[in-house]
Amino acid sequence: MYEVFGVGVIFLGATLLFAGIFWLIRNAWRLRKWLGVLTFLTAPLGGPLLFGLLRFRQNKGALVLVLIGLVVGAIPFAADRAWELVFGLGERERVIDGERHLTLTGWDRKDYNVVLARNKDVVVLEMGNSDVTDETLQEFAQLTQLKELTLSDTMVTDAGLEFLKTLPALESLRLARTKITKEGIATFLADPPPKLLQIDVSGNSIPASALRKWKNVDSEHRRYVN
Secondary structure: OHHHHHHHHHHHHHHHHHHHHHHHHHHHHHHOHHHHHHHHHOHHHOHHHHHHHHOHHHOHHHHHHHHHHHHHHHHHHHHHHHHHHHHOOHHHEEEEOOEEEEEOOOOOOOOHHHHHHHOOOEEEEEOOOOOOOOOHHHHHHHOOOOOEEEOOOOOOOHHHHOOOOOOOOOOEEEOOOOOOOHHHHHHHHHOOOOOOOEEEOOOOOOOOHHHHHHHHOOOOOOEEEO
């Protein structure tokens, strides 16, 4: 229901915005036909707004309509951010048996650092997005309670694995279909997180030989998927 309302508000804002822009283009056309054509052709570059500002007194109504459209269209985004700040991440955030679970797979924003900074006590974290890179993992040093981490289908490389070595509570790690290599995972497992018991590197063409030495240290409890 909220999504439908949000789309409706965005559509209304866009309608008002474009109505204001075409009003400005019409005013330019009435002043000079060539100016109207020029204003229309430069619309993606802000031509109508520039014309309106240069002749502000004659275009106040159109400019106000453009401003209202921008404000109305921004309401759903502002409301979503305000809701997140006040009430958390909604269905992406759950507390199970006192442990925080955070699902950022499908996250459509770039502010991972902000979310992680507010959820330092996360225990289970899913971040299977193509915009997650080695740089994103630099924020993980603060996640001292993290036990289960999913980074499948990300752009993480061997360099990013270095940021995971310092996670003191990490037990399960999923790195399926990433950019890691046999050499990188072998180096990582030579000095792994102290409590790591499960690792999934499927879809990376990593042979069992790169994982077996780590597993054999505690073959009863350690598991891998390649």
